[in-house]
Amino acid sequence: MMMEEITAAFPAIEILRNEPLAHYTHTKTGGPADYLAFPTNVQETKSLLAYANQENLPVTVVGNASNLIVRDGGIRGLVMILTKMANITVTDNTVTAESGAAMIKTTQVAQAHALTGTEFAAGIPGSVGGAVFMNAGAYGGEISEVVTSAEVLTPEGEIRTLNAQELDFGYRHSSVQDYHDIILTATFTLEPGDGAAIQATMDDLNARRAAKQPLDLPSCGSVFKRPTGHYTGQLIQEAGLQGLKWGGAQVSTKHAGFIVNIDHATATDYLELIHHIQEVIWKEDQVHLETEVRIIGEEPK
Ligand SMILES: Cc1cc2nc3c(=O)[nH]c(=O)nc-3n(C[C@H](O)[C@H](O)[C@H](O)COP(=O)(O)OP(=O)(O)OC[C@H]3O[C@@H](n4cnc5c(N)ncnc54)[C@H](O)[C@@H]3O)c2cc1C
Incomplete structure (x- = not known):
């Protein structure tokens, strides 16, 4: 119902329904967007936002998805990927x-x-x-x-x-x-x-x-912010966590601050591994590793 309306309102904009965001994220993980739009200019972005506001659709904006984990339940409402607006x-x-x-x-x-x-x-x-x-x-x-x-x-x-x-x-x-x-x-x-x-x-x-950096494998760059007075990679190495595999995700053997997708990882694999690292580093060093990567979307049902 909504799809007909949204596509009818914006026939010139590419809008996909139930589109897996794993196709777009650098980690190659993440659940579907209800609606995924690719505006190509400011006016289209503005019009999509106005439409979503009028229809009470939540709006999420994504760029190149290189610092993003989308939970496996995906994102409700309208997701806009802006990479076609690129002058x-x-x-x-x-x-x-x-x-x-x-x-x-x-x-x-x-x-x-x-x-x-x-x-x-x-x-x-x-x-x-x-x-x-x-x-x-x-x-x-x-x-x-x-x-x-x-x-x-x-x-x-x-x-x-x-x-x-x-x-x-x-x-x-x-x-x-x-x-x-x-x-x-x-x-x-x-x-x-x-x-x-x-x-x-x-x-x-x-x-x-x-x-x-492990540039040959999917990742989201540095997972954690640099804690004051410490190096994240060093803390992770010293805790013996480098190389640890969790489902299809692994603490990179090349750079311990990265988590790479080595075998069809899910966002849940990433999030569980992040949580595990945070727990271990807290226990061992009393340092809270805050995520740099942005985590959005819903838990899987
Ligand atoms: C291999 C690798 C190396 C990296 N190296 C670095 C590095 O050296 N330094 C560094 O800082 N980062 C690094 N990163 C992380 C990432 O590339 C940066 O954080 C980058 O700036 C994120 O841009 P993006 O377009 O991919 O954002 P996304 O991942 O698409 O989004 C990140 C956040 O920004 C928001 N956002 C995106 N676009 C907009 C917009 N137009 N308006 C409002 N909100 C928006 C999203 O909602 C989200 O919350 C690396 C990542 C990888 C995979």
Whole structure:
């Protein structure tokens, strides 16, 4: 019933029904979305939100699903994957990217314009929206240092521009997490640099990443935030948990802070293994490992 209405209302937008989110998440796990839409521009995103609000459908926004565990029961209501809304424009020293643009692509565009500042993110496999939402960071750099504003859609459907202060960046935190805004675009303010030197830095960081991270297997990156005064990977190794298998999930033998999907893991395998690690580390070290990965959706019935 609702499906006819939603597709009739938006014949130009791809909308799938009961679509397994495992097809989209980096861990290759996760239950179905009732409705999964792929808006291609700001107007479509805005219209879908207005429709969902009117129909009382809960709305969930997903970027590249590289920092996400969707529980095996899936997500009720409307899920929007924004990766088809991905324009990037450059004016002088600023790069403005729609939130679905790949962060990696954005760093390549900056390099092509000899703009320096985003090199740290050359290998972060998320979207611009996900990177701003998470204040993603690597190798000493962080989104907070380069994003000077973001255009968001409030839950009520209003478009607002937030400056860096309003984005309230902290360690893997932005105000968007607190207010449930949908990020539409982000503006990066960069410095002129040398294209070849920028490329060399990006290549170096990507080589370091490939040497340390299990990039050949599905994962969601670092599962836990860095606890003050400790290294997560080291705590997990010292507790003897590296290599531990749980269903089809395994604590990566290459990087103990990652959990890889080695054999048709479910989201439940991931969540049970995360819980087990938290319990062991709490018992052994009295350190609470807080998840960096975002966990959403319903328990399986
Ligand atoms: C191999 C690997 C390496 C990684 N390395 C790093 C790293 O070095 N540094 C780092 O910080 N992270 C890293 N990550 C994690 C991840 O790539 C980042 O957190 C990334 O910024 C998430 O972006 P995403 O588009 O995939 O977000 P998603 O996983 O799709 O979503 C994450 C959260 O952001 C929200 N969100 C996404 N888009 C929007 C939007 N437009 N508006 C509002 N909310 C939105 C979602 O609702 C969700 O809560 C890595 C992940 C992997 C798999």
